[in-house]
Amino acid sequence: MRRVFAQMRKELTQIERDRLALVLALVLPLLLMMLLGNAVSLTVTGLPIVVQDLDDTLASRDFIDAFRASLTFHIVSWPPSRQPVDAFLTNTARAALVIPEHFGRDMARGRNTEVQLLIDATDANTAKLVQGYADQVVSNYRPAPAPVKADIRLWFNPGRDSKKFYGPGVFVMGISMFPALLAALAMSKEGEQKTILQVYVSSISAHEFLLGKIFAFALIAMAEWFLSLILLFTYFGLHFAGDPSVFIVSTILYAFCVAAFGSLVGAAIPSQAASIQAIQLGGFLLIFLLSGLIFPVQNIPASLRWISGILWGRYYIEIVRDALLQGGGWLAMWFNVFMIALIGAVFYGLGWKKLRRMQLSI
């Protein structure tokens, strides 16, 4: 155990002397969170639409005002002589509202009037949102008496604030990327500069060496977690939704898992440039895209879903969102905690195997 701590102290001293590494570990994740947590989202507001008002009466203008007043749409001017579809070809608008002639007359007569909404469906998700929002605007314009009233309640995030959903996701991305990167760089540097030979001739065992490295970078991950958590609580306006013990236990396991991943990459690839690429793939691309950060995991076809099943970040994202928004606690999340521990153990085992073999061969 003493040797583990000595190894850990050596790593931390090395990082402390490396300015770039410190910035990487503690400042960049926060910057990334501020930047992406706010910007990466699927829920759109302020969508440009054009209106073609063929009626041009008081009633039609009143109807257009209902759209103008909504936060989701903003109306761009468009000459009535041009086809509204042209606005899609030049990317000026996402939707076009066409109000027919006699709109005002029919409304005054108490007849139902039809209007058309043309939606640019290049982006299918946004198209669906546009349809839903426009429906709401229209049905609130002159509500028809309905035999049943629907009370739709949005739970856990009633304002539909997407920052609260994506913030925790980007937080997980930062914590998966930077400690792993530092760990991989430190490990592959030993291989690249051949200082690993000094380790082999010393009396330290593969277990002690690896644990020392992992603990050092897990500690950095925890420091990063703490700083990011402050940001989540202040800037993103989140708070613990229930029992925080799951979150804390899983964070400790996750810090170990991430550091073990980095050390494994560094041990397997003794070139710093190549290990950066490996981390970029594992830490960024896969976690960013296949862990449910933006795109739900359930939508991935079953033949590819196993990739998400072995992605450590996916389980942690679910835990963080649960802890900060839903508050499902241990009952809901025990499996995720177990999977993080399992994946961390596998990384550790592989890293140990790699190092032990190298030690014997020399």
Place this chain on the structure above:
Amino acid sequence: MTRIGTLIKKEFGQIRRDKRLLISLIIPPTIQLLLFGFALNATVDHLRMGVVDFDHTIQSRDLIAAMTESRAFRLANTYFSADQIGQALARSELEAGMVIPYNFGRDMERGRQPDVQILLNAVNANTAAIAQGYAARLLQNWIQVYSQQGGVHAQYRPIAANDVSRQGHVLMHPAFLFNPGLVTSWFIVTGSFGVLLILNGSMIASAALVKEREAGTVEQLLMTPAGTGEIIVAKIAPLFLLLCVMSLFATALIKVVFGVPFRGSFVLVLAGAMLCVLSGIGIGTFIATFTKSAQQAQLLAFFVNPPLASLSGALTPVEAMPQWMQPLTALNPIRHFGIITRSVLLKGSGFSAVWPHMLALAAFTSVLLTLSVMRFRKQLG
């Protein structure tokens, strides 16, 4: 010209012997394009809905059937109290819940307007917004079908209503243009195309330029009569050709595997792809002027690429970004290329619609390359 020709020949010879580079140009982009196209999907369907039916009448069962037989929701479980649904939502066992009150059927027959409560898990704001739309429309449809059924029903109408104050209602007919089947992969694939071109272009270019410096052969090149500009152009030309081949390959994938319609001019997309490749190479060379080793170049790319890829509108809509950030995406080549591919392929826009974006890509490339040449000249001179 012969000088540049010789240099280009030298670069080609180097690349030909570098099997790893050739493989890395074809295999990872193919896998990434396939993976993204198939796996990334924001469609909201088959949401698990839990139901509490306090009423147990024909009407309530009919409503449950109408809500859950669609593709939007599926019946996951029935519960005996609203609290149980709340707990199931918190445990993520459900995405939606519906509570039908006592006397629901009786109130309907009497024309009394009963309430139905629908609970949605709004942790994912996008899913919640779309699910809300689904629920409202399903209920509306059900009401329409229900009131047209045979038999005796009370028509619900406010007591004060009479023919004089009767008003017309607006019926909206949405039409989805360009992608009536709402295929998500068309959006993702056309977006990731640009991401791949920029990421691979920048990575390969910075690696190629740094390699010479790392190996110490840059002095030998400087001893030749070729100027800095010529050296850089010679370095870039073969990479450009290779990446163009890659983008042809990617276009074929987009067409064959994902069935994206090619409504506009193919040449226009190809021209855009070439400009996009050049901007990627420009980013790579610019990164290379700041770094001394492959490791540093990689590290720098590590910080440039994720924000560039995720703040481009390639995978998520630009309108979802904060207002102040949206104009800044004009500086992102991936954004311009994304607009070009989507407009031309899916909408069939012509040159007159996309030329500003072509111009932006060209400007981007020339600025970055000029800056790189200037910086190289200073460093090497």
